[in-house]
Amino acid sequence: MKQTNSEERLDYLPGKKRYIFQRRDIFSFSIDAVLLAGFAKVPGDKGKIIDLCAGNGAVPLQMSLRTKAKIDAVEIQEVLAGLASKSINHNGLDDQINIINKNLLDLENEVSWDSYDLVTCNPPYFKVTSEKGKNDNKMVSYARHEVAATLEDIINISSRLVKQTGRLAMVHRPERMAEIFSVMQKYSLEPKRVQFVYPKSDREANMVLVEAVRGGKSGLRTLPPIIVYGAGNTYTKEFKELYEKW
Numbered sequence: 734m735k736q737t738n739s740e741e742r743l744d745y746l747p748g749k750k751r752y753i754f755q756r757r758d759i760f761s762f763s764i765d766a767v768l769l770a771g772f773a774k775v776p777g778d779k780g781k782i783i784d785l786c787a788g789n790g791a792v793p794l795q796m797s798l799r800t801k802a803k804i805d806a807v808e809i810q811e812v813l814a815g816l817a818s819k820s821i822n823h824n825g826l827d828d829q830i831n832i833i834n835k836n837l838l839d840l841e842n843e844v845s846w847d848s849y850d851l852v853t854c855n856p857p858y859f860k861v862t863s864e865k866g867k868n869d870n871k872m873v874s875y876a877r878h879e880v881a882a883t884l885e886d887i888i889n890i891s892s893r894l895v896k897q898t899g900r901l902a903m904v905h906r907p908e909r910m911a912e913i914f915s916v917m918q919k920y921s922l923e924p925k926r927v928q929f930v931y932p933k934s935d936r937e938a939n940m941v942l943v944e945a946v947r948g949g950k951s952g953l954r955t956l957p958p959i960i961v962y963g964a965g966n967t968y969t970k971e972f973k974e975l976y977e978k979w
Contacts, residue, residue, distance in 0.1 A: 741816070743823070748979025751794045752823050754816045762791035764961065765904045765940055766855050767976060768930060770795035772942040773902035776802050776850035783807065783844065783894055785837050785854040785887060790817030792853055793830050798979050802851075804830045805844065807837050837882055837890050844894065852891040852901045856884065884909065885916050892920035895947050900925075907941045914943075923949035928956035933963075 740756050747767050755761045770792045775782065778801035784793045787806035796804065808814040814834035821830045833843050882890075884905075891901045901922055905913060907929065914924050922945035930940035938958070963969040968976065 746791060746795055746979070747977045748798070750798055750979050752820060753789060753791060753794060754819045754823070755789060756812070756816065759813065760788070762789065764930075764976070766791040767795060768940070768942060768959065769853060769855050769902060769904040771975065771978070772904075772928060772944070773851060773853050774900060774944070775800040778802055780850040781805075781848060782851045782853065783849045785852065785891065786856045787813075787817060787832070788855070789813050790820050790830070790832070792855060793817075794820060794824065794826070795979060796853070797824075797826055797829055801829065805833055805849075806830060807833045807835060807840065807843075809834070809836045838886060840890070840894075846893050847896050849894045849896060850899050852895050852899070854887055854891065854901070854903045856882075856887050856903070856905065884912065885919075888913075888916045888922065889920050892922050892947060895922075897948050899947050901945045901947070903943050903945075905941055905943065907938045910941055910943075917943075917945045922947050923951060924953050925949055926954050926956060928959060930959045930961065932961050934960050 740758065742755055742757070744753055744755055745751070746753050746762065753762060773796065775796055780800070780802040782796065782802050783805040785807050787793060787808040790806055793804045793806045806817060808817060811834055814832050818832045821827055821832065833840070835843055895901060917924055924943060924945045926944040928942040929938035930942070931938050959972060959975065960969050961972050
């Protein structure tokens with residue numbers, strides 16, 4: 734870890750092939766972002782990818798290790814978009830990854846609809862209620878709760894962005910799976926692959942990776958589970974290999 738100033742720090746992403754700028758007062762990248770980057774089926778080098786709710790850029794940075802395809806990364810928060818831009822520049826990826834500092838609902842003049850091979854998204858997991866979604870830290874609220882866009886907004890926009898037979902890859906919470914599948918099908922995205930992530934083998938899943946294909950035929954594959962921690966709260970061998978394979 735390299736210290737840059739009182740707020741920012743420069744870290745490695747897993748595999749130590751990409752650097753990422755982060756801040757102490759904002760969520761750092763986490764397991765879900767790294768797993769999503771590995772789960773997504775990236776297109777060939779001439780394809781196009783767009784990452785929604787990009788945060789400080791962990792997903793596009795990791796995907797850039799697997800493809801030379803152009804990647805747009807959409808992030809509403811100026812601070813996070815700035816960190817992502819610094820990371821992209823530091824890794825020499827300015828020609829591949831482009832940051833769009835906009836709400837994903839305001840992309841009309843920023844993107845070409847129906848043109849992307851892959852949409853990825855690590856969205857806010859929680860709905861805004863009278864009790865939840867109003868964290869004193871606005872940046873944390875936007876990262877955790879559907880303040881700027883709902884799950885349906887995200888899936889609708891993803892369907893508009895991706896070309897026919899293109900893919901949407903998303904990480905979310907298992908308790909919202911029924912809603913995710915229903916809304917995907919509403920917008921012509923057919924769920925095709927699902928993979929559950931468990932903190933431990935005797936615990937319930939706390940993450941789910943989902944892939945859908947626009948205009949795809951019905952038929953859902955359930956991939957082998959990912960179990961993060963084994964005895965002694967250390968990474969399982971399988972997870973460690975997956976997490977650090979970059």
